[in-house]
Amino acid sequence: MQFHHHGYVSRDPRVLPAAAGGIDRPNDLPDEIDVLIVGSGPAGMLLAAQMSQYPTVTTRLIEKRAGRLELGQADGIQPRSVETFQAFGFAERIVAEAYNIGWMNFWGADPDDPTRIVRTSRTADYAYDISEFPHLIVNQARVLDYFAEAAAHGPGRIVPDYGVEFVGLTVHEHGEYPVEVQVRYTAGERSGQERTVRAKYVAGCDGARSGVRAAIGRVHVGDVSQHAWGVMDVMVDTDFPDWRIKCAINAEAGNILHIPREGGYLSRVYVDLGEVAADDGHRVRQTPIEEIIRKANEILHPYSLDVKEVAWHSVYEVGHRVTDGFDDVDAGTDRDPRVFLTGDACHTHSAKAGQGMNVSMQDGFNLGWKLGSVLTGRSPASLLATYGAERRPVAQQLIDFDREWSSLMARKPEEISAEQDLATYYLATAEFPSGFMTQYGPSPIVGDATHQDLASGFPLGKRFKSSPVTFVADGNAVQLGHHARADGRWRVYAFADAPRAGEASVLADWAEWMQHGEDSPLRRHTPASGDIDAVLDVKVVYQQAYDDVDYMAVPEIFRPHTGPLGLMDWEKVFAAGPARWNESDIFTERGISRDGAVVVVRPDQYVAGIFPLSATAELAGFFAGVLLPAR
């Protein structure tokens, strides 16, 4: 955490100084808005937190509910999401508060007495195999609280406009604010009043029954068949020994997905209510809580639940659907998109793989920096077309995974050929539910694989996997990736060739070019009025141990003087060699060439480019394709 460089900070350093529009931000919705976010779910709230890093952009978030979410909704948090929380500054707090999934146990019918369930296998959770972060369970309400805090504490000081409902929108062909949006107040003094506001861009984060989706004429495509689930958050007295372990239970009497929750007592129980008949007309939603509890007890036999408190419950039917487009532009249309769909507004599926909230958040993370870059003049508006191009395949992949997982989960015992099927599928696909299977294809913001072999452990288009390194300045072991905060900047990691700092090297030549070269992207894309690292955050990792790096011999581009006081930044120079608390070597761990390499990472943490240190023109060309010359 870096602070004090704009002057001494006495209070919580997580609260950044307000800037631009964050100073005297109006309480009421203005008539003209740069980014209007509709809905305060995980995608919308992440987007608000991200846009708060762009205080010159006027961002508002409307939510028809009168206040914060209190109960219910999603609760599964993938390691990829915890990585994202880290970038927004609250991972350590939510980890301390959440349930940490250590294991997933599987239960089935006892072959000797199929009316009884027995534990058939224990599988260790996958999280720590593929991330430094755990797999968590915590109520969505708390996730939203933390994003709300990040939004409120960012320079843009964004707070949701609760009690304002989306009514409809029209996208005009011309004008600075071409999206005309009708809203209605649902709470407070103006309740019932309608208003028209105008926006440059609208993000529809308004859930499965999205009004924004309807307004732009997009439709859900997918299964007609629906499956019903009863879900309850309960405090119980029980003799079921795995009450504090995540379990999939396939009994003769039905199926349960059992998810322990934060706080040590509460659990969420998903009870399978089966396929819904085409003519059911949502009658299944009337299933009383008593029936869900009765059914759960039947499935758990010989164990039982004595429910002491039902914190929340619901019955819902769900199919597997993806929207036919993620923005308001049809293929072949020569216009940049103005309206975007995220989260449940463009993909719906079962809750059983714990995916929904996570994929939604990554939708928001993908969209946020692109809106910010375009609206601050860093990137052309054409960047925005990459949102749908990148996220729609992810949604399709999610639906396919969930369809397979759901059908495995919902099998009757007699349909199960190999008892371990479910456990096997669960483990074989661990990378997907962790959130790490997403790989964006080549585009202006993901380079091709020409030089992938220079850093084989950073697959292009996948999220940048962190590894431990050592800060040269203080000798502490740190995670390289954790210094990439969600601040809208690109990261350029220069992995050094073999010579030491101060000796002639390809790295030294690269650094000289980056700082002074006529075609350096740093010179071309960084506004003259700001810090040298305002757009591209350039860091270096040496191959030596930290105490073999002569700090004052490190090229100046890696220790720039920034901020109003012109202080040297001490947190851009890393060492890969072993140190007291860091036995790993990132070059070995991530397959980086000992001749060095440049790894470019997007503001949303995806690997965008890999280049030899000598390929300066290629690097310049990459950035020229996504960033505009600085004004």
Add this chain to the structure above:
Amino acid sequence: MQFHHHGYVSRDPRVLPAAAGGIDRPNDLPDEIDVLIVGSGPAGMLLAAQMSQYPTVTTRLIEKRAGRLELGQADGIQPRSVETFQAFGFAERIVAEAYNIGWMNFWGADPDDPTRIVRTSRTADYAYDISEFPHLIVNQARVLDYFAEAAAHGPGRIVPDYGVEFVGLTVHEHGEYPVEVQVRYTAGERSGQERTVRAKYVAGCDGARSGVRAAIGRVHVGDVSQHAWGVMDVMVDTDFPDWRIKCAINAEAGNILHIPREGGYLSRVYVDLGEVAADDGHRVRQTPIEEIIRKANEILHPYSLDVKEVAWHSVYEVGHRVTDGFDDVDAGTDRDPRVFLTGDACHTHSAKAGQGMNVSMQDGFNLGWKLGSVLTGRSPASLLATYGAERRPVAQQLIDFDREWSSLMARKPEEISAEQDLATYYLATAEFPSGFMTQYGPSPIVGDATHQDLASGFPLGKRFKSSPVTFVADGNAVQLGHHARADGRWRVYAFADAPRAGEASVLADWAEWMQHGEDSPLRRHTPASGDIDAVLDVKVVYQQAYDDVDYMAVPEIFRPHTGPLGLMDWEKVFAAGPARWNESDIFTERGISRDGAVVVVRPDQYVAGIFPLSATAELAGFFAGVLLPAR
């Protein structure tokens, strides 16, 4: 973190429900106060946070300053203090924010050119050798913020009464509130007004020039000689390569203790201004900041500091003094103490070993639970005499250490015989500056060493050293000690003998006795109206791996039903055997007998007793000596 067991918690679970006096707590100081804390430094604020766990006790904290501390003061945080923060619920947040000391480097005069300094040694910091927590640097203001939050979020909802100054006090022989205290408002509408309030107990946490100390006639005893230091918190531009590493610099031109601070830019520089002449009359305090900066540059030659901003600076003289008593009762007097001194009010010394704030906090931690126990009727008032008896030797030890460390630090190069002296002393004494050398002697609250060999790694009278174990309920590796929060309860750890849960064992007999035995301390000292673990928190550690423990066969005393819903507590049963993320075995690590043992730990985390599982009468006798029969 356990919550939801009193009903679903939607918001931050760190905010506990207000109870008793915490509901409708009056804004203004009442006339009658159970515990009056004078001063909002580290000891006073910790004490407030602790007392907030006793909402039936009326606690107020007065501070003459009009608001929170903004700048300056102490910044060194020992691992023992981070352990303490963990017990108060904010360790992970302050660690994320603080500077983490990885190394301490030593610099001396270059033998070839004594006007120049050279690095003479690097020493790895000791923290991780003796604690799972790091050694931190963070401004005292932030430590106080976190304790203030803990006080405000505890059931007692304690907030400081800023702008109220201590004037004087009289201890009367009789009456329910025998301490008559004069206070004066220093801010707000009533500024200048004096008032008298009456208290049961007063804690003087009012610093080196303590008014409470003067009021009870205690005096500082110690060196007459004073040493002067210039200290500055500065943001600089520098070519000194160790600006982000803690350093002791012994140059020909003088001495510096250099402490990097939180945020990545700021450092604190202590510049030695030498012994103060007896007739100086505090003239040294007039040393201008320019002179301190000039002197620092002279010492650092050939490196230099270009100071861009001085956040804070001070010049102070300090001796080594301990007060002649830590409370208002003289030896031989037959009365329990009513007034206590803590922190700088009873021990003053140099700032150079980073001790002051830490020892002060432990003063507060030692006193808090004792006041809480007495005022809630759990313990006799005689318990309060142990405060001074325990803490005064610690203060003396601190002064002795600091005197030696200071004189080593202040040597001239020609006085240094072995260049490594300082580094050697630093490492050899690491346990002290970490905060772990404190060992309280036998008393009613520290048993004798008869059975020490049953748990040799938990020395009686020293703080309970945590070790990793596995939660049986969910298979997660956790730190055993981290489940002991600063809630005023005693911990009773039953380390099992070899048989498994459900088999006949000494442990099973002990558990039966603890739950049902006529002389069980649980039965004798727990109020009938509350939870069974309200006073004694009884946990078990089995020798097996977590999946070899049959949860429902564990004796009921280790899985009690508590709270208004009567829910089973799943967080009292641990396994020592290896699990996925836990290769350690606490029996081996802490030298615990495979025949089992009972380890009793005080509310302030010090080991109070070790007993064989079979020694039930001894255990009952121990508690009978410190706890009263429940009312």
